[in-house]
Amino acid sequence: MTKLTTVKLRAPYLILIGDLGDPTYAKTGLGIVDWRPDLVAGQLRFAGSQVDMGVPDMSVAEAASAGVKSLLIGVAPIGGVVPDSWWDSIEEAARAGLDIVCGLHFKLADFPRLVAAAEASGARLIDVRNPPPNLPVGTGIKRSGKRVLMVGTDCAIGKKYSALALSQAMQEAGMKSTFRATGQTGIMLAGEGLPIDAVVADFISGAAELISPDNDEDHWDVIEGQGSLFHPGYSGVSLGLLHGSQPDALVLCHDATRKVISGWEHYDLPSIRDAIDQHLLMGSRTNPDIRCVGISVNTSKLPADKRIEYLATLSEETGLPCVDPLIDGCGAIVDHIKQLYGEK
Amino acid sequence: MTKLTTVKLRAPYLILIGDLGDPTYAKTGLGIVDWRPDLVAGQLRFAGSQVDMGVPDMSVAEAASAGVKSLLIGVAPIGGVVPDSWWDSIEEAARAGLDIVCGLHFKLADFPRLVAAAEASGARLIDVRNPPPNLPVGTGIKRSGKRVLMVGTDCAIGKKYSALALSQAMQEAGMKSTFRATGQTGIMLAGEGLPIDAVVADFISGAAELISPDNDEDHWDVIEGQGSLFHPGYSGVSLGLLHGSQPDALVLCHDATRKVISGWEHYDLPSIRDAIDQHLLMGSRTNPDIRCVGISVNTSKLPADKRIEYLATLSEETGLPCVDPLIDGCGAIVDHIKQLYGEK
Numbered sequence: 001m002t003k004l005t006t007v008k009l010r011a012p013y014l015i016l017i018g019d020l021g022d023p024t025y026a027k028t029g030l031g032i033v034d035w036r037p038d039l040v041a042g043q044l045r046f047a048g049s050q051v052d053m054g055v056p057d058m059s060v061a062e063a064a065s066a067g068v069k070s071l072l073i074g075v076a077p078i079g080g081v082v083p084d085s086w087w088d089s090i091e092e093a094a095r096a097g098l099d100i101v102c103g104l105h106f107k108l109a110d111f112p113r114l115v116a117a118a119e120a121s122g123a124r125l126i127d128v129r130n131p132p133p134n135l136p137v138g139t140g141i142k143r144s145g146k147r148v149l150m151v152g153t154d155c156a157i158g159k160k161y162s163a164l165a166l167s168q169a170m171q172e173a174g175m176k177s178t179f180r181a182t183g184q185t186g187i188m189l190a191g192e193g194l195p196i197d198a199v200v201a202d203f204i205s206g207a208a209e210l211i212s213p214d215n216d217e218d219h220w221d222v223i224e225g226q227g228s229l230f231h232p233g234y235s236g237v238s239l240g241l242l243h244g245s246q247p248d249a250l251v252l253c254h255d256a257t258r259k260v261i262s263g264w265e266h267y268d269l270p271s272i273r274d275a276i277d278q279h280l281l282m283g284s285r286t287n288p289d290i291r292c293v294g295i296s297v298n299t300s301k302l303p304a305d306k307r308i309e310y311l312a313t314l315s316e317e318t319g320l321p322c323v324d325p326l327i328d329g330c331g332a333i334v335d336h337i338k339q340l341y342g343e344k
Numbered sequence: 345m346t347k348l349t350t351v352k353l354r355a356p357y358l359i360l361i362g363d364l365g366d367p368t369y370a371k372t373g374l375g376i377v378d379w380r381p382d383l384v385a386g387q388l389r390f391a392g393s394q395v396d397m398g399v400p401d402m403s404v405a406e407a408a409s410a411g412v413k414s415l416l417i418g419v420a421p422i423g424g425v426v427p428d429s430w431w432d433s434i435e436e437a438a439r440a441g442l443d444i445v446c447g448l449h450f451k452l453a454d455f456p457r458l459v460a461a462a463e464a465s466g467a468r469l470i471d472v473r474n475p476p477p478n479l480p481v482g483t484g485i486k487r488s489g490k491r492v493l494m495v496g497t498d499c500a501i502g503k504k505y506s507a508l509a510l511s512q513a514m515q516e517a518g519m520k521s522t523f524r525a526t527g528q529t530g531i532m533l534a535g536e537g538l539p540i541d542a543v544v545a546d547f548i549s550g551a552a553e554l555i556s557p558d559n560d561e562d563h564w565d566v567i568e569g570q571g572s573l574f575h576p577g578y579s580g581v582s583l584g585l586l587h588g589s590q591p592d593a594l595v596l597c598h599d600a601t602r603k604v605i606s607g608w609e610h611y612d613l614p615s616i617r618d619a620i621d622q623h624l625l626m627g628s629r630t631n632p633d634i635r636c637v638g639i640s641v642n643t644s645k646l647p648a649d650k651r652i653e654y655l656a657t658l659s660e661e662t663g664l665p666c667v668d669p670l671i672d673g674c675g676a677i678v679d680h681i682k683q684l685y686g687e688k
Contacts (some may be wrong), residue, residue, distance in 0.1 A: 140610065140611055196545065200543070205579065206577065236548035237580060243576055285574060285611075
């Protein structure tokens with residue numbers, strides 16, 4: 001039987017920018033350069049590109065001879081399709097043996113020329129939106145090591161960013177930690193993971209168990225959240241991820257000015273108290289020792305003079321460190337974790 | 345754009361029994377004859393069969409000329425495969441224009457001769473385990489009509505049976521009600537539905553919304569549950585179904601002698617109180633008026649003299665009607681529903 005695993009990418013990456021005119025659409029590529037410069041060998045740009053990620057320009061041939069392992073389509077063009085003029089380069093990369101990694105809505109396997117090129121060289125075509133087959137059902141069996149899961153009062157509220165920032169802050173504080181990806185952009189950043197919202201419903205918690213496997217007792221997996229327990233569309237994903245992750249700790253992610261579920265405006269956001277209490281209640285099913293260790297707040301829409309007051313009040317009400325990770329960093333949450341769980 | 349719908353089967357059915365020797369493996373077919381005799385035209389048996397469902401024997405040719413619309417593979421043979429000798433008849437049925445309906449683990453579409461026969465006649469090959477494509481994300485928007493959802497302290501604890509019995513009892517009491525199927529056997533019994541545990545995680549509550557659409561204000565959808573909110577493997581399915589169903593009422597299904605999650609024995613069953621409270625807490629997110637209206641208990645493993653005492657004690661503790669639907673019927677729960685929501 002094949003060993004069950006997450007999607008695993010091969011670094012270093014060449015990131016395809018093409019002739020993109022607007023950096024907005026290069027968010028994925030820019031995120032990788034930002035958070036994981038160690039994975040990036042260079043960028044592939046065409047005449048006319050107005051985006052520069054500040055990494056070396058490389059042709060496919062140069063990348064192949066420099067030992068680059070994967071071409072990442074690091075852009076999300078309007079309409080979600082790759083311009084026709086880019087396909088020659090993508091095919092060339094596959095022919096040169098580079099894995100092609102894509103997070104857009106089409107499937108790489110639907111392009112016969114590309115499939116043929118990849119088959120000839122042994123390159124893999126990896127749609128990071130597609131989970132691998134044969135995922136297991138969740139066992140609920142306890143795993144070794146420590147886990148902290150990002151949860152949110154809504155979707156798209158900073159869970160990925162908070163996880164990346166917290167994992168980095170833990171490492172800076174001398175702790176062992178790994179960012180664990182549960183979505184497509186996260187997978188490109190981490191180099192592995194599973195797109196948890198794309199798995200078949202029966203296997204959500206099983207996939208979550210694969211994402212954060214057994215580890216050293218003093219190692220922390222910092223797990224990217226998905227959806228929200230309070231979201232009328234995506235709550236099932238969030239509960240399966242919560243149960244499968246068996247987190248020791250939660251960080252609640254929130255936006256200081258958001259009042260209703262984004263795009264589902266007929267639903268109010270839960271209160272911070274309810275959000276914490278209900279996550280702890282549900283999470284205690286697979287980890288009775290679960291606790292909330294901090295709140296990560298996007299305060300970007302608050303006036304500057306209200307920001308500190310907002311976080312101080314929230315911290316007083318909840319007894320938890322409350323930070324805007326973009327401004328304050330996650331040091332306060334790391335300190336609290338060290339205090340609760342010991343220096344290790 | 346195609347209108348989004350559930351899987352819909354065409355009755356009447358011819359049920360394939362073949363040369364089955366043991367009625368245990370004809371559970372699906374026997375269940376349909378039991379609960380929905382109105383859907384069944386006959387049974388297709390071969391020489392040597394020792395199973396008789398008590399409905400007319402029919403050949404494929406007889407069924408076709410009698411207006412039968414679907415051949416249901418109503419058996420689950422050992423190993424989950426259909427004997428080679430049956431395929432000629434299945435192909436003959438497809439060639440005669442009968443839809444082929446199957447709930448086993450293989451895919452009908454993987455049999456090229458069958459695909460060719462179906463294409464020639466316009467018959468459909470329906471694997472009831474496979475959800476249709478293009479399911480929507482849940483909207484959380486309130487729908488008209490009333491809904492009662494079966495939930496459980498565990499999987500495989502009588503949710504489907506309870507829903508069928510409750511729906512029938514409601515109809516006998518003069519109420520409008522429809523059994524709504526969320527699993528493969530239920531779909532064959534209902535003639536439509538969606539296999540909720542087989543949809544992609546992002547679409548669980550969206551699928552649940554399709555299963556119980558808008559209806560008359562005095563109509564009750566009686567929705568088959570799936571999994572359990574307390575199950576380390578399947579809780580995501582259960583929460584998505586709970587949120588998407590937006591039930592007005594819950595019936596908690598339980599087994600009087602079960603102490604641990606079946607197959608996950610390292611997990612205790614929740615207490616009845618916790619099971620009710622946590623379902624109401626979670627369910628109130630999409631229906632603030634949700635309440636528990638009864639408990640359906642499998643008491644078959646209790647000694648006869650303990651049964652009545654067990655149900656009476658449970659009823660006293662919870663203030664709810666508690667029945668074993670197989671022995672007591674669901675009349676007490678129907679009465680309670682009438683009392684709470686009015687005769688309509």
